[in-house]
Amino acid sequence: MCRTRAEGAVEMGKWKQLVLYLMLILLALTAFYSCEARFDAPVDKKKTVALIAGMKHGDYWRTVKLGAQMAAREFDLNLNFYAPDYENDPQSQIELVEQAARDGYDALVVAPSDEQVMQKALEQDNKQSMPILTLDEEGEYPMIRSYVGTDNYEMGKKAGEKMLAIIGKLGQVALIGSGEKQANTKRREQGVLDVMNGTAGVELVATRYVQSDKRQAGDLAREVIRSYPGVEGIIALDASTATRVAAEIERLGLQGKVKVVAIDSPPEVLEYLQEGVIQATIIQNPFSMGYLGVKYALEASEGKSIPKRLDTGTKVIDRENMFWSENQKLLFPFVK
Amino acid sequence: MKSFIASVVKALQVRSIQFIITTSFTLVTVLVMLFVGVMLYSKFSETAEQNAYLNTQQILEQVKYNLDSYLNAMTQIFELVDDKIRNNQGGSDGKLNEQLEAIVETRKDIVSIAVFSRSGELLTATPARQMRNHTQITEQSWFRSAIEDPHNLSFSLPHVQNLFKGEYPWVVSMSREITVKGSHGDIPAVLLVDVNFKEIDELCQRVGLGKKGYVYIIDLVGNIVYHPQQQLIYVGLKNENRALALKHSYGSYVEETEGDKRLITIKTIDPLGWKIIGISYMDEIVTTKKEISRFIFWLLIFVIVIVLLVLSYLSEKISRPIKMLERSMEQVEQGDFSVNHPITGSHEVQQLSLRFHLMVGKVRDLMNQNIRDQEAKRKSELEVLHAQINPHFLYNTLNSVVRMVGIGKNEDVITTITSLSKLFRISLSRGKSMITIQEELEHVRHYLIIQKMRYKQKFEYEITAEEAVLPCKTLKLLLQPIVENAIYHGIEQMADPGMIHIKASKSDGKVLLEVKDNGLGMSSQVREQVLAGTYKSNSGSGVGINNIHERIRLSFGEGYGLEIESEIETGTVVKLWIPHVQDES
Known part of the structure; x- marks a missing residue:
């Protein structure tokens, strides 16, 4: 009696074990493949x-x-x-x-x-x-x-210093810009002012800001030149102003006489720079x-x-160095 | 589940077959897998590395080929332009301009064709456009190299062309000194063909070496021709070790910068001396290696798990029948000989099981035999004991003695009592079971004397023995029951006086004791019953004839025993065969 029960148990145990082993092997297989699948998927999420x-x-x-x-x-x-x-x-x-x-x-x-x-x-x-x-x-x-x-204050200072170098630290200088209330503009202006105020022979005769229409910059330049015929130089605080100021000066035939220091380097500014209407630009x-x-x-x-x-950082660019190979890529970033 | 855990625990028993099989096979498998894994890893990673090298080489070769062919095409155009100008000596400028315009139009990447005098004046330009101011032509590198090396075509670095109004294009300038016909004869001039740099730029931009790798180009002295991160280099955010790259013209090396290991591959474009430098990041190659090692690691674990499972299953399958056999043996050890279930398993185990069970069967039979033998012996010994002091016989004898005393037969009384005393002395014989034949014969003689007294000379007897057998040993009290039977069953009911003949002799190396009577005899049927011990008699000592047979055989073996020859009305002969055993002393 006892023996037959034991035999039965052995028989049952055998099947159970077989099933158990099969299940374990299956489990291992799936584990293996899931692990493998992880290799294919990107391991870490990109930011x-x-x-x-x-x-x-x-x-x-x-x-x-x-x-x-x-x-x-x-x-x-x-x-x-x-x-x-x-x-x-x-x-x-x-x-x-x-x-x-x-x-x-x-x-x-x-x-x-x-x-x-x-x-x-x-x-x-x-x-x-x-x-x-x-x-x-x-x-x-x-x-x-x-x-x-950019450190805009530093940029303004560089613009002022360059202007001083161009006009030989003597004469009247005007400042034209746009976006009066913008922090960047304010800092640039402060930079220019600090340089001008620290130099005895130089006088900042006018500070004008374009109000709404950017095209006003030319008018502002003309008005400044008319009001102050002795003005030696105009510092333009941004690229679009610089372009328009330069255009006006060229129109008036005053290129070389009224020096322009610009900010930034759009193609127009660079053209004026090469043509000698704009004497220098401070690039970001x-x-x-x-x-x-x-x-x-x-x-x-x-x-x-x-x-x-x-x-x-900023860099002062004038006609002298604008085609130096290390500046070319900064001034002309795109191969056209 | 429980049984599985139990089997695992059992498998852990250090010296079990299951454990040995599992561990040794696992060890072997692990070693083999490790070996294979290491081999695979080194082979794979070597291949991966080689592939990376080769791949980079091939890509660079492709870039080089493309650049080469592009520059060749440009050179051909330059030569074509040169030819046109040369052949136009004397012709009209208009015709030349048309031809040059046609070239510029068909090749969109030609930005401009221009001829300058040695002093930097523009002689002709296609397409005809207005010159810019402040061009400083004589300072420009392409002009200077044309003057310095008048016979060879020189390629400038990519630069921004600032000659003509309009856009500022990036160009590569091809220049060489030529002679043109002027109003005052031939004058030396410089031919400039500006090729848009866009083509080369895009070609290089398209090249990717892995995720982060890139290609850059430097010229003979290390100036950057193309670099995807040119701006970063100029502002100092990035540094490329160009000095080291300059020293190589072909091949590759590994460089370490800012913690990055990078594979640098270099190719040189021959006529120009420009170097194409491919940067691939080693960590990307290492990533492949890591992936391989991880793959192999998991594969190893997987295989080990599978092998463990299969092995524990197999070893369990192999060792289980052995364990069952062991259990059966344990059972036998504890005295249970009833085990009888054949064990299935491998052939060897089956054979083992078969033999074991056969053996157990034999042992069981032998033990049963032994038990039976012991029982029979004990029984016959009891009977012998019983025969030694047969109370019935004693009572009969004493009765006869009383009767004899009553009738005054004193001599008979003396004979009877003497015989009785001798009879008892021999039958006790100090507890020994073996006595000499002489004593046995003496014993039966005294018995006969007493019986003869009782039966009033109803029979006669004769005892004969060979001198040689007298000292031989025999079981005691073998003859007495036979003689008793002869008297009670053979002679008592006979009318004629009976005769009992007892003989001891030697025959065929055995000793033969014979009891012969001339009594009633018996039928062969009765004889069989007597021999089988099933014959019931209501008199006698109670010692069965068959018991004598058994006693002899138990003591001396199969070759000995008791035989009965009998014939009705003629008599019976009982033969006892015993071995010839001499006392040593």
């Missing part, structure tokens, strides 16, 4: 950074984008580049910031058109703890992780802005500490 620039077009912003793309490729991250169609369009930028906040990014780099945009961005930052960096436009935002861009480094902006955005999203302020 995604959004960059909201000032404008879609224009060499300046395209160079920013180029730099940002270079960084994205080098540090292996996804970059989404957004920009409004026109410059100084805070409303579109706010929409883009909101959209970016909805999509959710590891970090956000914004080149704000005005403070409203920044305000909006900071609101999103509070909600999502997404690190935000500003590019190009330096504001007074204590919440911002980092500013990557948008490529570095894009590159470093994305690089530090990535580091911020990884929790690394990044410098609060990063100066991408």
Whole structure:
């Protein structure tokens, strides 16, 4: 009796064991294949950074984008580049910031058109703890992780100093700009003023700002020249103003007589530079802005500490050095 | 599940077959797999590395080929332009301009064709466009190299062309000194063909070496012709070790910068001396290696798990019948000989099991035999004991003695009592079971004396023995029951006086004890019953004839025993065969 029960148990146990072994082998197989499947899938998730620039077009912003793309490729991250169609369009930028906040990014780099945009961005930052960096436009935002861009005060000083060097530290100088209320402009102006005020022989006779229509810059230049016939030089605080001032001076046939120091290097400015209407321009480094902006955005999203302020540097370009090979790539970033 | 755990625990018993099989096979498998894994890994990673090298080489070769052919095409165009200008000596400028315009139009990448005098004045330009101011032509590198090396075509570095109004295009300038016919005879001039750099730029941009790798080009002295991160280098955010690259014209080396290991591959475009430098990141190659090692690692674990499972199953299958056999043996050891279930398994184990069971069967039979033998012996010994002091016989004898005393036959009384005393003395014989034949015969003689007294000379007897057998040993009290039977069954009911003949002799090396009577005899049927011990008699000592047979055989073996020959009305002969055993002393 006892023996038959034992035999039965052995028989049953045999089947159970066989099934158990089969199941274990199956389990191992699936484990193996799932492990293998993991090899094919990307092992670590790529970070995604959004960059909201000032404008879609224009060499300046395209160079920013180029730099940002270079960084994205080098540090292996996804970059989404957004920009409004026109410059100084805070409303579109706010929409883009909101959209970016909805999509959710590891970090956000914004080149704000005005403070409203920044305000909006900071609101999103509070909600999502997404690190935000500003590019190009330096504001007074204590919440911002980092500013990557030009030291505009330094730029203004360089413009002033270059003007002094051109006119031989003697004579009348005028200042024309646009966007009076913008922080960048204010800093540039301050830079110029500090240089002028520190030099005895030089007098800053006029400071004019384009109010609404940028085309007014030419009129402003004409008015300044008429009011101050002895004016030696005009410092234009931004590229579009510089272009129009130069055009007006050329129209008046005063090229070489009224010296112009410009800011930035759009093709028009460079043409005037070669033609001798504009004597010098202070250029920024948008490529570095894009590159470093994305690089530090990535580091911020990884929790690394990044410098609060990063100066991408400026350079004084005149006709002498504009075709030096090391400057060519900065002045003409695109192969056309 | 429980049984599985139990089997695992059992498998862990260090010296069990299951454990030995599992561990040794696993060890062997692991070693083999490790070996194979290491071999595979080294082979794979070597191949991966080689592939990476080869791949880079091939890509660079392709770039070089493309650049080469592009520059060759441009050289041909330059030569064509040169030819046109040369052949036009004396012809009209208009015709030449048409021809040059046709060339510029068909090749979109030709930006401009221009001829300058040695002092830098523009002689002719296609397409005809207004010159810019402040071009400083004589300072430009293409102009200087044409003057310095008048006979060879020189290629400039890519630069921004600032000669004509309009856009600032990036060009590579091809220049050489030529002579053109002027109003005052032949004058030396410089022919400039500007080729749009876009083609080369795009060609290089398209090249990717892995995820991060790229290609850059430097000229003979290390100036950058093309670099995807040119701006970063100029502002000092990035550094490329161009000095080291300059030292190589072909081949590859590994360079370490800022913690990145990079594979640098270099090719040179021969006529220009431009170097194409490919940068691939080693960590991408290493990633492939890591993937391979991870794959092999998992494969190893997987195979080990499978092998462990299969082995534990197999070893369990092999060792289980052995364990069952062991259990059966344990059972037998504890005295249970009833085990009888054949074990299935490998052939060897089956054979083992078969033999074991046969053996157990034999042992069981032998033990049963032994038990039976012991029982029979004990029984016959009891009977012998019983015969030694047969109370019935004693009572009969004493009765006869009383009767004899009553009738005053004193001599008979003395004979009877003497015989009785001798009879008892021999039958006790100090507890020995073996006595000499002489004593046995003496014993039966005294018995007969007493019986003869009782039966009033109803029979006669004769005892004869060969002198040689007298000292031989025999079991005691063998003859007495036979004689008793002869008297009770053979002679008592006979009318004529009976005769009992007892004979001890030697025959065929054995000793033969014979009891012969001339009594009633018995039928062969009765004889069979007597021999089988089933015959019931209501008198006698109770010692069965068959028991005598058994006693002899138990003591001396199969070859000995008791035989009965009998015939009705003639008599019976009982033969006892015992071995010839002499006392040593």
